[in-house]
Amino acid sequence: MxxxxxxxxxxxxxxxxxxxxxxxxxxxxxxxxxxxxxxxxxxxxxxxxxxxxxxxxxxxxxxxxxxxxxxxxxxxxxxxxxxxRQSERKSRYRKYAEELIEKGFAYYAFDTPAELEKMREQYKSEANPSPQYDSKIREKMNNSLTLSSAEVQERLTNKEPHVIRIKMPASTDVTLHDMIRGEVSFSTDQVDDKVLLKGDGMPTYHLAVVVDDYEMKISHAFRGEEWLPSAPVHVLLWEYLGWKNEMPQWAHLPxxxxxxxxxxxxxxxxxxxxxxxxxxxxxxxxxxxxxxxxxxxxxxxxxxxxxxxxxxxxxxxxxxxxxxxxxxxxxxxxxxxxxxxxxxxEKAKWFNHEWIKRSKTDRLLPLVEKVLAENKIQASSALLSELIPMVQERCVLLSDFHTQLAYFFIDPITIDTDSISPKWNESKHDFFNSWKTGLEGLTDWSTATIEQSFKDAAEQAGIKPGELQLPFRIMLVGAKFGPPVFEIAARIGKASTLRRIDNSLALLKA
RNA sequence: GGCCCGUUGGUCAAUCGGUUAAGACGCCUCCCUUUCACGGAGGAAUGAGGGGUUCGAUUCCCCUACGGGCUACCA
Missing domain, CATH: 3.40.50.620 (HUPs)
Incomplete structure (x- = not known):
């Protein structure tokens, strides 16, 4: 073999x-x-x-x-x-179609679109809603099977518009082996005399796929399942053209x-x-x-x-x-x-989320830069490389990097005060006001020092730190999401942190 | 209408005659976390129906039902 x-x-x-x-x-x-x-x-x-x-x-x-x-x-x-490109191969198809005619496997057909339409109307019935140009009908149409050879010759020399159709054999079973479905067989009575070469000289898919697969030495042909019904035409063509031994293995995808x-x-x-x-x-x-x-x-x-x-x-x-x-x-x-x-x-998004979670920072960096640039946010690659690992597990789509990263660069546009105002009170207001002073005095602006300062201030104010953390987050981020707050504060810097606290305090007072 | 292909939870699906019928998505509960997410532990949820074959069918065969594709001088 x-x-x-x-x-x-x-x-x-x-x-x-x-x-x-x-x-x-x-x-x-x-x-x-x-x-x-x-x-x-x-x-x-x-x-x-x-x-x-x-x-x-x-x-x-x-x-x-x-x-x-x-x-x-x-x-x-x-x-x-x-x-x-098949359009560039146009000249090669006609000879194969004519070879088929010579061998008696195809014929010229001169029917106009209007005549075909009329035929379909005429033979349409309850039992047969879509009449085909098949072995029965072809006897009644204008083609080289019904016309005298002299007339066919005349029409041809007069360049009368015509197509070449395959002559489907009567009552034959065509069986093909599909790599996915196994043996599939069709009766030739069920398939019509497909057009092989169109009036404009271009081949139809049926002729082109066979000729090109042959000439390009295709070994396996994968295509959608919608092609299965016309597969017998292709198999017959491979046979008629004498290439049966070189026919590719078929696989019709669901x-x-x-x-x-x-x-x-x-x-x-x-x-x-x-x-x-x-x-x-x-x-x-x-x-x-x-x-x-x-x-x-x-x-x-x-x-x-x-x-x-x-x-x-x-x-x-x-x-x-x-x-x-x-x-x-x-x-x-x-x-x-x-x-x-x-x-x-939903599952597609899950795949993307998984891939974003698993991707290396370097892989994500240029893509994230693009997303941010589209949203008019400039960021240095060095900074982004530190930020990406902090938020990537929260991003399902690359565009999510914008929402997850924007507040590192610009003050939040909307502040979700609704999340904190119900539990907001004078003492919390005072806490932030006085803590600001503490923050201002911080010489080492880092996640750890900010957090420590926060806890100390909370203790002094007699408020549980947990009750102040969400408000702080809302002030910095604008909403309930994102990495640990103190890390955010550390990244955005002292000035931004203080400014955002002030902005929110003003909103909460009103 | 005819022909062809297909049929396991809501969805993607494993199983190639013997299992408590995997796993994943989504959903729900809980834990972690005073954000979101991640992570972890649970839960609900499946063999279309009917005949065979067999000691035994989700698995093999047939019928039915249902779904899909095709039925152009479109691919």
Whole structure:
């Protein structure tokens, strides 16, 4: 048995933002390839000129880069099996389609869109709500099977618009082995004569995927489960073109479903339920509309791919946190789930929180600097490096670093006096007023000395320190969160501390 | 409608004929902490239904139900 070298491909079409499911398909392809020391190829399926969206291809590349999914061959970087953009391969497809016609496995069809529409109307019935261009119907249409060869020749020389359709055999079972689902078989009676080459000379997905997988020597083809119904067409094409022995192994991935209700997760669900569906922000070049992505929302790519990998796969150990290289090491197709998984944004956030907690300061530093800069807060890297470990366990999203860190740099904008005013009284007011003097006299401004001074003053005032700690926190932070108060006081310095006490005291008096 | 795929707690899921049916998220209780978070200890919560096969089915088979996908000159 000859060992074919492992080559897989992620083949998105550049029609807009890159969906969660798309990234997961890319990821599984990548994990499989790298686990077997194979190649991961990016192939752009831009055969539909109507759906082509400017910038979408570069956006997809950027998403993969952000995720750390590197390509071995792609439109940008090239490779020995290029071009990797189907539009640039246009000229190669027609000859295969015509070869199929010669062999009797395909035919020319001259039906206009209107005629097809009419056909569907005509044959539509209760029993058959969606009539197909199949072995029965093709007898009634305008194609090289029904027209005389002279007329076909004439129409062809007149450059009459036409497509090439596969001629599905009658009553044959097509069986394929799916790495995830095992044997799956279909009756050819159920599948229609798919268009292989479109009127504009571009191939459809069906022809292109087979030709390109063959020419690019793809060994394993991973794609979403939505492709399963058309798989028999592809299998037949591999056979008809005489490449059966080189056909890749198929693997149809389960779908990612809506969290509520049912159905495939879509961009709309994200908008509706308030979470991203795209990997990164996507700006529609026509409308200018921006759709939020995981990256910009504050996800770490490590968390994003980790979460995606666990949606439909696990290593069986119960461990859920994996780095990309561990995923590569552990990945196995056998452990991919068969059933679809509902997307759970809460769990996605948990992954991110875990990754933020576990990340080294250096990893977080540039990202945190960016978040702060976006909020007009300048901070030195040295200071931030000390601050990050103090707050990272409190951040679920990178954007949380802003709220968790802002008060180290600027006085709180809102003071949650409601939390302290119910228990506020004259003696507490007096305490802070007099403690200020004590603080002013502190020569060594450190967490320990501030805390000691606080305790001493509290004792002198006859108030339990615990009752004064929350007020102090509210004064410095503005709300009930953050690291130990005295550490905060130590960091923000004497002047800021005193100023914030004064500001709050003024508010509490009123 | 037809075809195909799927079905373990609310969600992600382990189990590859014999278990008190893991673990995680979320939720609840408690501890730690006079903030928040982290951490720790507990808790509630699962094999769609019906037939087989078997000494024994969550696990294998069939039927039903339910869910999903596909049914374009879109991918």
């Amino acid at each position: 000859t060992e074919k070298s492992i080559r897989v491909r992620f083949a998105p079409s550049p029609t807009g933002g890159l969906h969660l499911g798309g990234v997961r398909t890319a990821l599984f392809n990548y994990l499989f390839a790298k686990h077997h020391n194979g190649k991961f190829i990016l192939r752009v399926e831009d055969t539909d000129q109507n759906r082509f969206v400017e910038g979408a291809e570069q956006y997809i590349v950027s998403c993969l880069e952000w995720c750390g999914i590197t390509t071995d061959e792609s439109p940008n970087t090239g490779g020995e099996f290029g071009p990797y 779908l990612i479903l809506k969290p509520d209700g049912q159905g495939k997760l879509s961009k709309r669900d994200g908008d509706r339920l308030g979470f991203p569906v795209f990997a990164m922000d996507w700006t529609d070049p026509k409308t200018g509309e921006i759709t939020k992505g995981f990256k910009e929302l504050g996800f770490l790519p490590e968390a994003f791919i980790n979460m995606l990998a666990m949606l439909g796969w696990n290593d069986g150990s119960g461990e859920e946190i994996f780095k990309l290289n561990s995923l590569v090491e552990k990945f196995s197709v056998e452990r991919i789930h068969k059933g679809g998984a509902k997307f759970d944004f």
